[in-house]
Amino acid sequence: xxxxxxxxxxxxxxxxxxxxxxxxxxxxxxxxxxxxxxxxxxxxxxxxxxxxxxxxxxxxxxxxxxxxxxxxxxxxxxxxxxxxxxxxxxxxxxxxxxxxxxxxxxxxxxxxxxxxxxxxxxxxxxxxxxxxxxxxxxxxxxxxxxxxxxxxxxxxxxxxxxxxxxxxxxxxxxxxxxxxxxxxxxxxxxxxxxxxxxxxxxxxxxxxxxxxxxxxxxxxxxxxxxxxxxxxxxxxxxxxxxxxxxxxxxxxxxxxxxxxxxxxxxxxxxxxxxxxxxxxxxxxxxxxxxxxxxxxxxxxxxxxxxxx
Numbered sequence: 390x391x392x393x394x395x396x397x398x399x400x401x402x403x404x405x406x407x408x409x410x411x412x413x414x415x416x417x418x419x420x421x422x423x424x425x426x427x428x429x430x431x432x433x434x435x436x437x438x439x440x441x442x443x444x445x446x447x448x449x450x451x452x453x454x455x456x457x458x459x460x461x462x463x464x465x466x467x468x469x470x471x472x473x474x475x476x477x478x479x480x481x482x483x484x485x486x487x488x489x490x491x492x493x494x495x496x497x498x499x500x501x502x503x504x505x506x507x508x509x510x511x512x513x514x515x516x517x518x519x520x521x522x523x524x525x526x527x528x529x530x531x532x533x534x535x536x537x538x539x540x541x542x543x544x545x546x547x548x549x550x551x552x553x554x555x556x557x558x559x560x561x562x563x564x565x566x567x568x569x570x571x572x573x574x575x576x577x578x579x580x581x582x583x584x585x586x587x588x589x590x591x592x593x594x595x596x597x598x599x600x601x602x603x604x605x606x607x608x609x610x611x612x613x614x615x616x617x618x619x620x621x622x623x624x625x626x627x628x629x630x631x632x633x634x635x636x637x638x639x640x641x642x643x644x645x646x647x648x649x650x651x652x653x654x655x656x657x658x659x660x661x662x663x664x665x666x667x668x669x670x671x672x673x674x675x676x677x678x679x680x681x682x683x684x685x686x687x688x689x690x691x692x693x694x695x696x697x
Contacts, residue, residue, distance in 0.1 A: 390418075390489055390490075391478075391489075391490045391491065392416050392417060392418045392463070392489065392490070392491040392492075393410075393415040393416040393417065393491060393492050393493065393693065394410050394415045394416070394417045394418070394491055394492070394493050394494070394495065394689055395417075395418050395420065395479060395481060395489060395491040395493075395494045395495070396410070396417065396418070396419045396420070396494075396495045396497060397420050397469050397472075397481070397494070397495070397496050397497060397498050398420075398421060398427070398496070398497035398498040398499050398629075398662065398664070399419050399421035399425040399426065399427065399454070399457075399464075399497075400426065400427025400428065400429070400497060400499050400662055400663070400678065401426075401427060401429065401453060401662065401675050401678040401679050401682065402497040402499075402661040402662030402663075402678040402679065402681050402682035402685070403419065403421070403427075403495070403497035403661070403662065403682060404419075404425070404426075404453045404454065404456075404457045404682065405453075405678075405679045405682030405683050405686070406495050406497060406661060406682040406683070406685050406686040406689075407419050407457045407460070407462050407686075408456060408457055408460060408686075409682070409683055409686030409687060409690075410686050410689065410690070411457075411460035411461070411462055412460065413686075413690045415689070415690070415693070416463075417462050417463065418462070418463045418464075418465060418489055418491070419457070419462050419463065419464050419465070420464075420465045420467060420469055420481065420483065420489070421464070421465075421466060422466070422467060422468035422469070422484075424450075425450070425454045426446075426447070426449075426450025426451065426453060426454055427450070427499050427662075428446075428499065428663075429446040429447065429449050429450035429453070429675070430446060430447050430450050430523075430524075431446065431521045431523045431524060432445075432446025432447075432523060432545070433445065433446060433522075433523050433545060433548075433549040434446070434545075434549075435449055435675065437569075437674070437675075437676070438675050438676060439676065446523070447523075449675075465483065465487060465489070467483030467484055467485045467487055468483060468484040469481050469482070469483055469498070469632050470482055470483060470484050470632055471632055471635070472494070472496075472632050472633055472635065472636060473635055473636075474636065474655060474657070474658070477492070477657070478490050478491070478492065479491050479492075479493070479494045479657065479658070481494075481632075492657065492693060492696070493657040493658070493659065493689050493692060493693060494657065494658050494659065495651075495659045495660065495661060495682075495685045495686070495689060496630070496633060496645055496658070496659070496660040496661075496664060496665070497660065497661045497662045497664065497665075497678075497682060497685075498628075498629040498630065498632075498662075498664045499628075499629055499662055499663045499664055500626035500627055500628045500629055500663040500664060501626065501627050501629050502520040502622065502623075502624075502625075502626060502627075503622070503624045503625045503626060503627055504622065505537060505590060505622045505624065507590060507591055507592055507593060508591075508592045508593065509592055509593030509594055509595070509599075510593055510620075510622075512593075513593050513595060513598065513599050513620075516595075516597065516598045516599065517593075517595065517598045517599025517600075517618060517619050517620060518593060518599060518619070518620045518622070519619060519620075519621055520621070520622060520623075521621075522536070522546035522549050522550055522621045522623075523546075523549060525619070526546075526549060526550050526553050526554075526619075526621075527553060528619070529550075529553070529554060529618050529619040530553045530554065531553075531554070531555050532554055532555055532617075532618040532619070533554060533555055533556040533557075533558070533615070533616060533617045533618060534550055534554045534556070534557055534558070534617055534618060534619040534620070534621065535557075535558045535559075535560055535590065535602055535615065535617045535619070535620045535621070536550065536557060536558070536559045536560070536621050536623060537560045537561075537590050537620065537621070537622045537623060537624060538560075538561060538622065538623035538624045538625075539561035539562070539563055539565070539566045539567055539568075540566070540567045540568055540623065540624075540625065541567070541568040541569070541572065542623040543559065543561070543623035543624075544559075544566065544568050544572050544573065544575075544576045545572065546621050546623050547559045547576055547579075547582050548572070548575060548576055548579065548582075550621070551579050551581035551582055552581075554581070554619075556581065556583065557579075557581055557582045557583070558582075558583050558585060558615055558617065559576070559582055559583070559584050559585065560585045560588050560589070560590050560604055561584070561585070561586050561587075561588070562587065562588065562589055562607065563586065563587065564586050564587055585604055585606075585613075587606060587607045587608050588604045588605060588606050588607060589604065589605050589607060590602055590603070590604050590620070591603050591604065591605050591612070593620055598618070599617060599618055599619060599620055600616065600617075600618070601614055601615060601616050601617065602614070602615050602617055602620060626663060626673075627643070628642070628643050628644045628645065628663065628664045628665075629664055630643050630644070630645055630664055631643075633645060636653075636655050636658065637654075637655075638653040638654055638655055638658060638660075640666075644664065644665060644666045645660040645664055645665045645666075646665075646666070646667075647659070647660050647661075647665045647666065647667055648667070649667065650684060650685075650688040651665070651681055651684045651685035651688055652688055652692075656692075657692060659685040659688055659689055660685070661678065661681035661682045661684070661685040662678040662681055662682065663678065665681065
């Protein structure tokens with residue numbers, strides 16, 4: 390089926406773009422491979438999004454999805470595995486064998502969690518190793534857990550698990566954190582959280598499930614064993630952009646390179662959200678993803694008007 394606009398990804402950026410596109414009466418298709426709302430569904434409390442003093446991530450996702458669906462956007466639940474452009478038409482293929490075409494496209498496919506790359510991680514994934522504390526934290530209530538990372542997501546996961554677990558170990562390879570001072574202070578003042586700074590998690594051990602981890606101090610090279618039942622890596626994201634490689638619009642880290650108007654080097658191709666970046670200093674927040682979704686949609690509208 391042919392559309393004016395295809396949007397890949399139904400996170401905050403994609404949903405915002407869809408709302409603006411439908412209000413401009415564009416024939417729009419949204420393609421999403423998993424749960425609409427993106428990483429909002431993995432976020433406990435959102436305290437920095439305008440309009441809400443605090444709101445649960447899944448609740449905010451539900452509101453965004455409901456607003457987008459109010460405009461009767463076409464949806465397809467599939468994973469885009471191929472994207473090409475031929476004779477001014479974009480063609481996408483999904484894992485279910487569906488083919489869709491459009492005049493323009495917005496890639497808002499987001500990013501996936503980085504892996505630690507340590508012994509035992511793959512073996513114990515879904516058996517104590519989880520990349521979503523919000524999703525799986527309750528399974529480890531009353532038990533000791535480890536959080537790995539030093540950014541906002543790691544600190545948020547530690548605070549969330551401090552209300553559920555008997556003990557939370559926060560392991561970070563540096564002495565400083567990459568997050569707002571307020572959340573850093575809340576984490577540091579939480580008696581349930583023990584910090585292991587300048588340290589690396591080097592191995593995850595257990596029988597059928599996670600039972601212990603080995604951490605190494607980077608300063609004195611000493612190793613220590615911690616008894617835990619769960620490990621939550623929170624060490625950054627990898628852009629979900631493999632399907633775009635034929636277009637050649639990504640940088641060395643596989644992020645899609647965009648301009649101020651969210652356009653790429655390929656005419657008619659736009660990108661927004663965590664999968665895209667203008668420079669390495671881009672801030673990855675819900676509000677910036679929403680802003681880029683709006684900019685991308687407006688740029689699409691202008692692009693199509695020029696083609697008439």
